């Protein structure tokens with residue numbers, strides 16, 4: 001059934017594709033972000049909304065009356081380390097503003113968490129749903145505090161709030177911005193344009209990753225699942241894991257002269273704190289999550305779509 005859906009942070013990497021997907025499903029979608037309308041291109045209505053501007057947020061919500069809100073606006077891990085207090089304000093105060101409006105307007109809410117909630121003391125392989133959580137980045141701390149806060153609002157005020165711990169997301173339609181896992185998108189553009197890439201992570205820095213089509217499908221599936229099937233405040237959510245070297249080797253199967261070299265920087269220290277792989281069996285059991293893209297499928301899809309977008313040949 002078509003719904004009235006508000007997207008906050010619609011111009012970001014996930015928001016862009018989520019907006020398109022929900023619009024194509026026949027929903028009445030309002031996309032919002034802080035970007036100038038001249039620099040965005042949505043198939044839906046668009047409005048400027050800063051999640052820190054509670055009055056504007058309230059105005060938009062009281063007028064549009066969304067049944068569902070996806071709050072995707074956030075500062076990611078690498079940018080967060082450059083502006084920690086601003087990142088905390090945007091990630092936490094932005095969430096509190098949305099939660100307070102959820103209390104008043106009773107919409108269903110999606111809010112993204114991340115594998116960044118885990119830290120150096122967390123078991124790195126097949127990281128369980130419930131385990132040691134001691135993040136060291138401001139982004140990870142804000143995401144874990146956010147998980148506790150949405151759970152509080154769920155139980156205290158009876159709200160329907162759902163959440164996923166996203167891994168690194170790989171997409172060709174919109175660029176990521178300010179994350180530690182962004183290399184896994186940049187590498188495709190550089191491979192197609194210049195046949196070489198300098199990676200800021202260690203060659204063997206394995207991280208959990210997912211193709212955007214899987215991420216969007218899983219997100220909407222979580223939101224459509226019966227309310228009583230949702231047992232976790234935020235679900236471990238996983239598809240594949242690979243290192244930069246494994247990704248480069250797969251790209252070389254399509255672009256044989258592709259070369260990668262490594263200059264690890266401070267982002268490698270962030271990635272080092274995160275899990276190598278995630279146990280998402282709770283998501284698979286509770287609401288039937290299942291990914292479709294493995295590494296070869298993901299690489300083929302990324303190369304073909306970006307080459308077409310840039311009007312370039314692969315070899």
Ligand code: AKB
Pocket residue numbers: 076077078113114115116139166167168169178179180181182
């Ligand atoms: C980042 O790298 O900061 C994000 C994330 C894993 O949440 N992509």
